[in-house]
Amino acid sequence: MASYKPVVVPACPKLGEKITQDTLYWRGDKTPVQIKEFGAVNKIDFSPVPPYNYAVTASSRIHIYGRYSQEPIKTFSRFRDAAYCATYRDDGRLLAAGSEDSSIQLLDVSGKAPLRQFEGHTKAVHVVGFLSDKYRIFSGGDDSSSILWDIPSATEVTSYSEHTDYVRCGCASRVNADVFLTGSYDHTVKVFDARTKGSVMTIDHGHPVESVLLFPSGGLVVSAGGRYVRVWDVLKGGQLLVSLKNHHKTVTCLCLNSSGQRLLSGSLDRHVKIYSTTSYKVVHSFSYATSILSLALSPEDETLVVGMTNGVLNVKHRKPEERTEKCPKKRQPAYRTYVKGRTYMPKQEDFCVSKPVKRVLRKYDKLLKSFQSSKALDAVLEPPIMLHTPEVTVAVMQELHRRGTLRSALAGRDEKQVNLLLTFVARRVIEPRFTPVLVTVADMITDIYQPVVGQSAIVDKQFLKLQEAIGKEIDYQEDLLEVLGMMDTLFATFTKKRDVHLEETKSNGLPEPTETNRN
Secondary structure, X not given: OOXXXXXXXXXXXXXXXXXXXHHHHHOOEOOOEEEEOOOOEEEEEEOOOOOOOEEXXXXXXXXXXXXXXXXXOXXXXXOOOOEEEXXXXXXXXXXXXXXXXXXXXXXXXXXXXXXXXXXOOOOOEEEEEEOOOOOEEEEEEOOOOEEEEEOOOOEEEEEEOOOOOOEEEEEEOOOOOOEEEEEEOOOEEEEEEOOOOOEEEEEEOOOOOOEXXXXXXXXXXXXXXXXXXXXXXXXXXXXXXXXXXXXXOOEEEEEEOOOOOEEEEEEOOOEEEEEEOOOOOEEEEEEOOOOEEEEEEOOOOOEEEEEEOOOEXXXXXXXXXXXXXXXXXXXXXXXXXXXXOOOOOOOOOOOOOOOOOOOOOOHHHHHHHOOOHHHHHHHHXXXXXXXXXXXXXXXXXXXXXXXXXXXXXXXXOOHHHHHHXXXXXXXXXXXXXXXXXXXXXXXXXXXXXXXHOXXXXXXXHHHHHHHHHHHHHHHHHHHHHHHHHHHHHHHHHHHHHHHHHHHHHHHOOOOOOOOOOOO
Protein backbone atom coordinates (compact mmCIF):
# COMPACT_ATOMS: atom_id res chain seq x y z
CA MET A 1 0.00 0.00 0.00
CA ALA A 2 1.39 3.41 -0.99
CA SER A 3 2.19 5.81 1.85
CA TYR A 4 0.04 8.89 2.41
CA LYS A 5 1.22 12.06 0.66
CA PRO A 6 0.52 15.28 2.60
CA VAL A 7 -1.54 18.06 1.04
CA VAL A 8 0.65 20.33 -1.06
CA VAL A 9 0.00 23.96 -0.16
CA PRO A 10 0.91 26.15 -3.15
CA ALA A 11 3.33 28.92 -2.28
CA CYS A 12 2.09 32.31 -3.45
CA PRO A 13 4.48 35.25 -3.76
CA LYS A 14 4.00 38.02 -1.23
CA LEU A 15 5.00 41.62 -1.53
CA GLY A 16 7.76 42.40 0.93
CA GLU A 17 7.35 45.20 3.43
CA LYS A 18 9.17 48.38 2.53
CA ILE A 19 12.00 48.84 4.99
CA THR A 20 12.73 52.48 5.79
CA GLN A 21 14.86 54.27 8.35
CA ASP A 22 11.72 54.86 10.46
CA THR A 23 10.89 51.16 10.35
CA LEU A 24 14.35 50.25 11.60
CA TYR A 25 14.26 52.97 14.26
CA TRP A 26 10.85 52.20 15.76
CA ARG A 27 11.48 48.46 15.66
CA GLY A 28 14.61 48.87 17.74
CA ASP A 29 12.79 48.26 21.02
CA LYS A 30 13.17 45.69 23.73
CA THR A 31 10.36 43.30 24.60
CA PRO A 32 7.54 45.46 26.03
CA VAL A 33 6.76 45.38 29.74
CA GLN A 34 3.12 44.99 30.81
CA ILE A 35 1.98 46.66 34.06
CA LYS A 36 -1.57 46.22 35.40
CA GLU A 37 -3.29 49.27 36.85
CA PHE A 38 -6.48 49.50 38.91
CA GLY A 39 -8.53 51.01 36.11
CA ALA A 40 -8.44 52.53 32.63
CA VAL A 41 -5.31 54.66 32.17
CA ASN A 42 -6.56 58.15 31.24
CA LYS A 43 -3.27 60.06 31.37
CA ILE A 44 0.49 59.45 31.19
CA ASP A 45 2.96 62.30 31.68
CA PHE A 46 6.76 62.24 31.78
CA SER A 47 8.79 64.43 34.08
CA PRO A 48 10.70 67.03 32.02
CA VAL A 49 13.86 66.57 34.12
CA PRO A 50 16.08 63.51 34.70
CA PRO A 51 15.64 60.70 35.63
CA TYR A 52 12.45 61.13 33.58
CA ASN A 53 9.96 59.37 35.83
CA TYR A 54 6.40 59.24 34.56
CA ALA A 55 3.05 59.73 36.31
CA VAL A 56 0.17 57.38 35.47
CA THR A 57 -3.41 58.40 36.30
CA ALA A 58 -5.82 55.48 36.64
CA SER A 59 -8.94 55.08 38.74
CA SER A 60 -8.57 57.09 42.01
CA ARG A 61 -4.77 56.89 42.13
CA ILE A 62 -1.70 58.46 40.63
CA HIS A 63 1.34 56.21 40.39
CA ILE A 64 4.84 57.48 39.68
CA TYR A 65 7.12 54.97 37.99
CA GLY A 66 10.84 55.07 37.43
CA ARG A 67 12.01 54.63 33.89
CA TYR A 68 12.86 50.93 34.34
CA SER A 69 10.77 50.08 37.42
CA GLN A 70 7.77 47.79 37.19
CA GLU A 71 6.47 48.84 40.59
CA PRO A 72 5.43 52.41 41.47
CA ILE A 73 8.05 54.34 43.41
CA LYS A 74 5.35 56.69 44.77
CA THR A 75 1.55 56.67 44.97
CA PHE A 76 -0.97 59.47 45.54
CA SER A 77 -4.30 58.00 46.60
CA ARG A 78 -5.99 60.79 48.57
CA PHE A 79 -8.78 61.27 46.06
CA ARG A 80 -12.40 60.80 47.04
CA ASP A 81 -13.29 59.77 43.49
CA ALA A 82 -11.61 59.14 40.14
CA ALA A 83 -8.49 61.19 39.36
CA TYR A 84 -7.76 62.72 35.98
CA CYS A 85 -4.89 64.27 34.02
CA ALA A 86 -1.93 64.30 36.44
CA THR A 87 0.55 66.70 34.79
CA TYR A 88 4.12 67.67 35.75
CA ARG A 89 5.36 71.22 36.05
CA ASP A 90 8.39 72.17 33.92
CA ASP A 91 10.78 71.72 36.87
CA GLY A 92 9.41 68.23 37.66
CA ARG A 93 8.73 69.10 41.32
CA LEU A 94 4.95 69.56 41.29
CA LEU A 95 1.99 67.63 39.94
CA ALA A 96 -1.50 68.98 39.25
CA ALA A 97 -4.48 66.67 38.90
CA GLY A 98 -8.24 66.99 38.53
CA SER A 99 -10.87 64.66 39.94
CA GLU A 100 -14.45 63.54 39.58
CA ASP A 101 -15.47 65.54 42.67
CA SER A 102 -14.74 68.85 40.79
CA SER A 103 -11.62 69.72 42.81
CA ILE A 104 -8.02 70.23 41.68
CA GLN A 105 -5.06 69.10 43.77
CA LEU A 106 -1.51 70.41 43.66
CA LEU A 107 0.92 67.69 44.75
CA ASP A 108 4.57 67.78 45.75
CA VAL A 109 6.44 64.89 44.12
CA SER A 110 8.54 64.43 47.26
CA GLY A 111 5.60 64.74 49.69
CA LYS A 112 2.35 62.97 50.45
CA ALA A 113 -0.40 65.46 51.30
CA PRO A 114 -1.70 67.97 48.69
CA LEU A 115 -0.05 71.41 48.85
CA ARG A 116 -3.09 73.23 47.47
CA GLN A 117 -6.69 72.38 46.63
CA PHE A 118 -8.62 74.52 44.17
CA GLU A 119 -12.42 74.63 44.32
CA GLY A 120 -14.43 76.37 41.62
CA HIS A 121 -15.75 73.86 39.12
CA THR A 122 -19.19 72.34 39.61
CA LYS A 123 -18.52 69.06 37.77
CA ALA A 124 -15.64 66.67 37.08
CA VAL A 125 -12.32 68.28 36.08
CA HIS A 126 -10.66 66.41 33.20
CA VAL A 127 -8.05 68.97 32.11
CA VAL A 128 -5.27 70.45 34.25
CA GLY A 129 -2.00 72.02 33.14
CA PHE A 130 0.69 74.51 34.14
CA LEU A 131 1.38 77.70 32.24
CA SER A 132 5.02 78.18 31.28
CA ASP A 133 5.55 80.83 34.02
CA LYS A 134 5.16 77.96 36.59
CA TYR A 135 2.92 80.04 38.90
CA ARG A 136 -0.47 79.59 37.25
CA ILE A 137 -2.68 76.59 36.44
CA PHE A 138 -5.46 76.27 33.88
CA SER A 139 -8.27 73.73 34.14
CA GLY A 140 -11.33 72.57 32.23
CA GLY A 141 -14.26 70.48 33.33
CA ASP A 142 -17.58 68.93 32.46
CA ASP A 143 -19.32 72.17 33.49
CA SER A 144 -18.07 73.59 30.13
CA SER A 145 -15.88 76.17 31.89
CA SER A 146 -12.15 76.88 31.76
CA ILE A 147 -10.53 78.52 34.79
CA LEU A 148 -7.14 80.11 35.38
CA TRP A 149 -5.71 79.74 38.90
CA ASP A 150 -2.93 81.42 40.84
CA ILE A 151 -0.76 78.91 42.72
CA PRO A 152 0.72 81.03 45.56
CA SER A 153 -2.66 82.41 46.66
CA ALA A 154 -4.75 79.38 45.58
CA THR A 155 -7.34 81.74 44.09
CA GLU A 156 -9.19 81.97 40.82
CA VAL A 157 -7.77 84.53 38.39
CA THR A 158 -10.15 84.29 35.43
CA SER A 159 -13.02 82.06 34.42
CA TYR A 160 -14.09 81.41 30.82
CA SER A 161 -17.47 79.90 29.91
CA GLU A 162 -17.34 79.93 26.13
CA HIS A 163 -17.59 76.18 25.49
CA THR A 164 -21.04 74.63 25.30
CA ASP A 165 -20.09 71.05 26.16
CA TYR A 166 -17.57 69.05 28.19
CA VAL A 167 -13.98 70.36 28.16
CA ARG A 168 -11.82 67.24 27.89
CA CYS A 169 -8.35 68.34 26.72
CA GLY A 170 -5.96 71.27 26.74
CA CYS A 171 -2.34 72.39 26.60
CA ALA A 172 -0.24 75.47 27.33
CA SER A 173 2.13 77.38 25.08
CA ARG A 174 5.84 77.10 25.81
CA VAL A 175 6.57 80.36 24.00
CA ASN A 176 4.00 82.65 25.63
CA ALA A 177 3.28 82.32 29.36
CA ASP A 178 -0.26 83.73 28.94
CA VAL A 179 -1.56 81.45 26.14
CA PHE A 180 -3.32 78.12 26.58
CA LEU A 181 -5.76 76.00 24.54
CA THR A 182 -8.77 73.87 25.44
CA GLY A 183 -10.69 71.33 23.37
CA SER A 184 -14.32 70.44 23.95
CA TYR A 185 -17.02 68.03 22.90
CA ASP A 186 -18.74 71.03 21.23
CA HIS A 187 -16.32 70.34 18.30
CA THR A 188 -14.21 73.44 18.93
CA VAL A 189 -10.68 74.28 20.08
CA LYS A 190 -10.38 77.68 21.75
CA VAL A 191 -7.20 79.69 22.24
CA PHE A 192 -7.19 81.82 25.40
CA ASP A 193 -4.92 84.66 26.46
CA ALA A 194 -4.77 85.31 30.21
CA ARG A 195 -4.58 89.07 29.51
CA THR A 196 -8.03 89.10 27.90
CA LYS A 197 -11.48 88.22 29.18
CA GLY A 198 -12.36 85.90 26.31
CA SER A 199 -10.91 83.56 23.72
CA VAL A 200 -8.74 85.05 21.00
CA MET A 201 -9.36 82.29 18.44
CA THR A 202 -11.85 79.49 17.80
CA ILE A 203 -11.10 76.47 15.61
CA ASP A 204 -13.89 74.15 14.48
CA HIS A 205 -12.60 70.57 14.38
CA GLY A 206 -15.91 69.11 13.22
CA HIS A 207 -16.00 66.30 15.80
CA PRO A 208 -15.85 66.06 19.62
CA VAL A 209 -12.25 66.98 20.45
CA GLU A 210 -10.44 64.30 22.48
CA SER A 211 -6.90 65.68 22.43
CA VAL A 212 -5.12 68.88 21.46
CA LEU A 213 -1.43 69.59 21.00
CA LEU A 214 0.65 72.73 20.39
CA PHE A 215 3.96 72.53 18.54
CA PRO A 216 6.98 73.82 20.49
CA SER A 217 7.25 76.79 18.12
CA GLY A 218 3.68 77.81 19.02
CA GLY A 219 2.64 78.23 15.40
CA LEU A 220 0.83 74.94 14.73
CA VAL A 221 -2.04 73.26 16.61
CA VAL A 222 -2.96 69.57 16.26
CA SER A 223 -6.45 68.47 17.22
CA ALA A 224 -7.82 64.92 17.42
CA GLY A 225 -11.45 63.88 17.47
CA GLY A 226 -13.56 61.29 15.72
CA ARG A 227 -11.36 59.47 13.19
CA TYR A 228 -9.53 62.65 12.24
CA VAL A 229 -6.24 64.29 13.19
CA ARG A 230 -6.11 67.87 11.90
CA VAL A 231 -3.26 70.38 11.82
CA TRP A 232 -4.01 74.11 12.00
CA ASP A 233 -1.86 77.20 11.41
CA VAL A 234 -2.46 79.61 14.28
CA LEU A 235 -0.41 82.40 12.69
CA LYS A 236 -2.81 82.40 9.71
CA GLY A 237 -5.89 82.69 11.89
CA GLY A 238 -6.51 78.99 12.39
CA GLN A 239 -6.22 77.87 8.76
CA LEU A 240 -6.49 74.13 8.18
CA LEU A 241 -3.22 72.73 6.80
CA VAL A 242 -3.89 69.01 6.63
CA SER A 243 -6.57 66.52 7.70
CA LEU A 244 -5.44 62.95 8.43
CA LYS A 245 -7.83 60.00 8.45
CA ASN A 246 -5.67 56.94 9.09
CA HIS A 247 -7.57 55.46 12.06
CA HIS A 248 -10.74 53.38 11.96
CA LYS A 249 -12.12 54.54 15.30
CA THR A 250 -11.95 57.59 17.55
CA VAL A 251 -8.48 59.10 18.07
CA THR A 252 -7.98 59.60 21.81
CA CYS A 253 -4.44 60.92 22.33
CA LEU A 254 -1.58 62.76 20.66
CA CYS A 255 2.13 63.08 21.33
CA LEU A 256 5.26 64.63 19.76
CA ASN A 257 8.79 63.34 19.89
CA SER A 258 11.61 65.46 21.31
CA SER A 259 12.61 66.99 17.96
CA GLY A 260 9.03 67.67 16.82
CA GLN A 261 9.63 65.75 13.59
CA ARG A 262 7.33 62.84 14.44
CA LEU A 263 3.69 62.99 15.58
CA LEU A 264 2.13 60.00 17.37
CA SER A 265 -1.60 59.32 17.64
CA GLY A 266 -3.41 56.60 19.61
CA SER A 267 -6.93 55.38 18.92
CA LEU A 268 -9.69 53.05 20.05
CA ASP A 269 -8.83 50.89 17.02
CA ARG A 270 -5.82 49.57 19.05
CA HIS A 271 -3.22 51.27 16.85
CA VAL A 272 -0.59 53.94 17.35
CA LYS A 273 0.25 55.77 14.12
CA ILE A 274 3.49 57.69 13.65
CA TYR A 275 3.47 60.57 11.15
CA SER A 276 6.25 62.65 9.66
CA THR A 277 5.57 66.33 10.41
CA THR A 278 7.05 67.34 7.06
CA SER A 279 4.92 65.19 4.74
CA TYR A 280 2.21 64.12 7.27
CA LYS A 281 2.37 60.56 5.98
CA VAL A 282 2.33 57.47 8.20
CA VAL A 283 5.91 56.22 8.54
CA HIS A 284 5.22 53.44 11.06
CA SER A 285 2.49 51.98 13.27
CA PHE A 286 2.13 49.80 16.35
CA SER A 287 -0.70 47.41 17.21
CA TYR A 288 -1.86 46.71 20.78
CA ALA A 289 -4.21 44.27 22.49
CA THR A 290 -7.05 46.67 23.37
CA SER A 291 -8.25 50.22 22.80
CA ILE A 292 -5.78 52.99 23.61
CA LEU A 293 -6.65 55.93 25.86
CA SER A 294 -3.29 57.61 26.48
CA LEU A 295 0.33 57.58 25.35
CA ALA A 296 3.53 59.43 26.15
CA LEU A 297 7.09 59.51 24.84
CA SER A 298 10.02 60.27 27.14
CA PRO A 299 11.97 63.52 26.56
CA GLU A 300 14.89 61.51 25.15
CA ASP A 301 12.60 59.31 22.96
CA GLU A 302 13.94 56.30 24.85
CA THR A 303 10.66 55.07 26.35
CA LEU A 304 7.17 54.80 24.84
CA VAL A 305 4.33 54.22 27.32
CA VAL A 306 0.79 53.39 26.20
CA GLY A 307 -2.25 53.17 28.49
CA MET A 308 -5.27 51.07 27.54
CA THR A 309 -8.91 50.72 28.51
CA ASN A 310 -8.36 47.42 30.35
CA GLY A 311 -5.91 49.07 32.77
CA VAL A 312 -2.77 47.63 31.18
CA LEU A 313 0.28 49.84 30.82
CA ASN A 314 2.55 48.89 27.92
CA VAL A 315 6.13 50.14 28.29
CA LYS A 316 8.66 49.90 25.46
CA HIS A 317 12.35 50.75 25.92
CA ARG A 318 14.78 51.30 23.10
CA LYS A 319 17.69 48.94 22.84
CA PRO A 320 21.05 50.55 23.69
CA GLU A 321 23.26 51.21 20.74
CA GLU A 322 25.69 48.37 20.17
CA ARG A 323 29.31 49.23 20.75
CA THR A 324 31.49 48.28 17.85
CA GLU A 325 34.48 46.92 19.70
CA LYS A 326 37.01 44.94 17.74
CA CYS A 327 37.20 41.47 19.21
CA PRO A 328 39.67 38.83 18.02
CA LYS A 329 37.79 36.44 15.79
CA LYS A 330 37.86 32.79 16.67
CA ARG A 331 39.42 30.63 14.02
CA GLN A 332 36.76 28.67 12.20
CA PRO A 333 37.29 25.04 11.18
CA ALA A 334 38.58 24.51 7.69
CA TYR A 335 36.16 23.90 4.85
CA ARG A 336 37.31 20.32 4.47
CA THR A 337 36.02 19.60 7.98
CA TYR A 338 32.43 20.18 6.85
CA VAL A 339 32.61 18.29 3.57
CA LYS A 340 34.53 15.33 4.91
CA GLY A 341 32.82 12.13 3.82
CA ARG A 342 30.13 13.91 1.80
CA THR A 343 31.38 12.61 -1.53
CA TYR A 344 32.06 9.05 -0.41
CA MET A 345 30.48 6.49 -2.69
CA PRO A 346 29.54 3.19 -1.06
CA LYS A 347 31.16 0.11 -2.46
CA GLN A 348 29.44 -3.11 -3.32
CA GLU A 349 30.51 -4.90 -0.13
CA ASP A 350 29.47 -1.97 2.12
CA PHE A 351 26.35 -2.35 4.28
CA CYS A 352 24.42 0.96 4.33
CA VAL A 353 22.28 1.89 7.35
CA SER A 354 19.75 4.60 6.58
CA LYS A 355 18.22 6.62 9.40
CA PRO A 356 14.43 6.56 9.15
CA VAL A 357 12.93 10.00 8.70
CA LYS A 358 9.88 10.55 10.85
CA ARG A 359 7.26 12.55 9.02
CA VAL A 360 5.05 14.73 11.24
CA LEU A 361 1.60 15.22 9.77
CA ARG A 362 -0.58 18.20 10.53
CA LYS A 363 -4.04 17.80 11.98
CA TYR A 364 -5.86 18.13 8.68
CA ASP A 365 -3.45 15.65 7.03
CA LYS A 366 -4.12 13.08 9.75
CA LEU A 367 -7.87 13.49 9.25
CA LEU A 368 -7.55 13.24 5.48
CA LYS A 369 -5.41 10.13 5.88
CA SER A 370 -8.23 8.51 7.86
CA PHE A 371 -10.84 9.73 5.29
CA GLN A 372 -12.59 12.09 7.73
CA SER A 373 -13.41 14.76 5.17
CA SER A 374 -15.81 16.87 7.24
CA LYS A 375 -13.47 17.04 10.25
CA ALA A 376 -10.52 17.89 8.00
CA LEU A 377 -12.49 20.83 6.62
CA ASP A 378 -13.38 21.89 10.17
CA ALA A 379 -9.69 21.82 11.11
CA VAL A 380 -8.77 24.37 8.42
CA LEU A 381 -11.78 26.61 9.15
CA GLU A 382 -10.37 27.62 12.53
CA PRO A 383 -9.86 31.42 12.75
CA PRO A 384 -6.02 31.39 13.03
CA ILE A 385 -5.69 29.35 9.84
CA MET A 386 -8.40 31.21 7.91
CA LEU A 387 -7.01 34.65 8.77
CA HIS A 388 -3.26 34.09 8.53
CA THR A 389 -2.86 31.14 6.12
CA PRO A 390 -5.95 31.03 3.89
CA GLU A 391 -3.96 29.13 1.26
CA VAL A 392 -4.02 26.08 3.57
CA THR A 393 -7.83 26.19 3.77
CA VAL A 394 -8.14 26.48 -0.01
CA ALA A 395 -5.59 23.67 -0.56
CA VAL A 396 -7.63 21.28 1.63
CA MET A 397 -10.83 22.27 -0.22
CA GLN A 398 -9.08 21.54 -3.52
CA GLU A 399 -7.89 18.15 -2.25
CA LEU A 400 -11.42 17.25 -1.12
CA HIS A 401 -12.76 18.27 -4.53
CA ARG A 402 -10.13 16.08 -6.22
CA ARG A 403 -11.23 13.14 -4.07
CA GLY A 404 -14.89 13.84 -4.83
CA THR A 405 -15.83 14.31 -1.15
CA LEU A 406 -16.14 18.10 -1.03
CA ARG A 407 -19.93 18.10 -1.30
CA SER A 408 -20.35 15.65 1.57
CA ALA A 409 -17.89 17.66 3.69
CA LEU A 410 -19.87 20.88 3.10
CA ALA A 411 -23.25 19.28 3.81
CA GLY A 412 -24.89 18.74 7.19
CA ARG A 413 -23.61 21.88 8.91
CA ASP A 414 -25.39 24.07 11.43
CA GLU A 415 -26.01 27.82 11.22
CA LYS A 416 -22.71 28.81 12.85
CA GLN A 417 -20.59 26.60 10.59
CA VAL A 418 -22.40 27.74 7.42
CA ASN A 419 -21.89 31.35 8.50
CA LEU A 420 -18.16 30.67 8.95
CA LEU A 421 -17.89 29.05 5.53
CA LEU A 422 -19.74 31.84 3.74
CA THR A 423 -17.69 34.51 5.51
CA PHE A 424 -14.46 32.93 4.30
CA VAL A 425 -15.70 32.41 0.75
CA ALA A 426 -17.14 35.94 0.44
CA ARG A 427 -13.88 37.47 1.68
CA ARG A 428 -11.45 35.40 -0.40
CA VAL A 429 -13.34 34.59 -3.61
CA ILE A 430 -12.16 37.85 -5.23
CA GLU A 431 -8.47 36.94 -4.82
CA PRO A 432 -7.21 35.58 -8.17
CA ARG A 433 -5.13 32.82 -6.55
CA PHE A 434 -8.23 31.39 -4.79
CA THR A 435 -10.99 32.19 -7.29
CA PRO A 436 -11.04 28.88 -9.29
CA VAL A 437 -11.47 26.75 -6.17
CA LEU A 438 -13.76 29.06 -4.18
CA VAL A 439 -16.16 29.58 -7.08
CA THR A 440 -16.73 25.82 -7.09
CA VAL A 441 -17.16 25.84 -3.30
CA ALA A 442 -19.65 28.73 -3.47
CA ASP A 443 -21.63 26.89 -6.16
CA MET A 444 -21.84 23.74 -4.02
CA ILE A 445 -22.84 25.68 -0.87
CA THR A 446 -25.61 27.42 -2.83
CA ASP A 447 -26.93 24.11 -4.17
CA ILE A 448 -26.82 22.37 -0.77
CA TYR A 449 -28.35 25.11 1.38
CA GLN A 450 -30.77 26.66 -1.10
CA PRO A 451 -33.81 24.90 0.48
CA VAL A 452 -33.11 26.53 3.88
CA VAL A 453 -32.68 30.10 2.60
CA GLY A 454 -34.94 32.41 4.57
CA GLN A 455 -34.83 30.40 7.80
CA SER A 456 -31.77 32.14 9.27
CA ALA A 457 -31.14 35.90 9.12
CA ILE A 458 -27.40 35.38 9.70
CA VAL A 459 -26.99 32.94 6.80
CA ASP A 460 -29.14 35.11 4.52
CA LYS A 461 -26.92 38.11 5.30
CA GLN A 462 -23.79 36.15 4.36
CA PHE A 463 -25.38 35.01 1.09
CA LEU A 464 -26.13 38.65 0.27
CA LYS A 465 -22.51 39.59 1.04
CA LEU A 466 -21.30 36.80 -1.25
CA GLN A 467 -23.63 38.00 -3.99
CA GLU A 468 -22.39 41.57 -3.56
CA ALA A 469 -18.72 40.52 -3.64
CA ILE A 470 -19.20 38.46 -6.82
CA GLY A 471 -21.22 41.25 -8.43
CA LYS A 472 -18.47 43.81 -7.76
CA GLU A 473 -15.84 41.45 -9.11
CA ILE A 474 -17.87 40.92 -12.31
CA ASP A 475 -18.15 44.71 -12.74
CA TYR A 476 -14.38 45.04 -12.30
CA GLN A 477 -13.76 42.30 -14.86
CA GLU A 478 -16.09 43.99 -17.36
CA ASP A 479 -14.26 47.30 -16.89
CA LEU A 480 -10.93 45.52 -17.39
CA LEU A 481 -12.19 43.86 -20.56
CA GLU A 482 -13.25 47.26 -21.91
CA VAL A 483 -9.80 48.67 -21.16
CA LEU A 484 -8.19 45.60 -22.75
CA GLY A 485 -10.31 46.11 -25.87
CA MET A 486 -9.21 49.75 -26.10
CA MET A 487 -5.57 48.74 -25.76
CA ASP A 488 -5.95 46.02 -28.43
CA THR A 489 -7.44 48.62 -30.80
CA LEU A 490 -4.54 50.99 -30.18
CA PHE A 491 -1.95 48.27 -30.69
CA ALA A 492 -3.66 47.09 -33.87
CA THR A 493 -3.69 50.69 -35.21
CA PHE A 494 0.02 51.10 -34.54
CA THR A 495 0.80 47.78 -36.26
CA LYS A 496 -1.32 48.70 -39.32
CA LYS A 497 0.39 52.08 -39.70
CA ARG A 498 3.80 50.41 -39.56
CA ASP A 499 2.83 47.85 -42.24
CA VAL A 500 1.53 50.61 -44.54
CA HIS A 501 4.76 52.57 -44.10
CA LEU A 502 6.86 49.53 -45.04
CA GLU A 503 4.74 48.85 -48.18
CA GLU A 504 5.14 52.46 -49.32
CA THR A 505 8.89 52.23 -48.84
CA LYS A 506 9.09 49.08 -50.99
CA SER A 507 6.89 50.55 -53.73
CA ASN A 508 9.17 53.58 -54.04
CA GLY A 509 12.11 51.28 -54.69
CA LEU A 510 13.95 52.33 -51.58
CA PRO A 511 15.90 49.61 -49.82
CA GLU A 512 14.86 48.74 -46.30
CA PRO A 513 17.12 50.28 -43.69
CA THR A 514 19.63 47.81 -42.34
CA GLU A 515 21.85 48.07 -39.33
CA THR A 516 25.62 47.96 -39.88
CA ASN A 517 28.34 47.51 -37.36
CA ARG A 518 31.19 49.95 -37.64
CA ASN A 519 34.48 48.80 -36.30
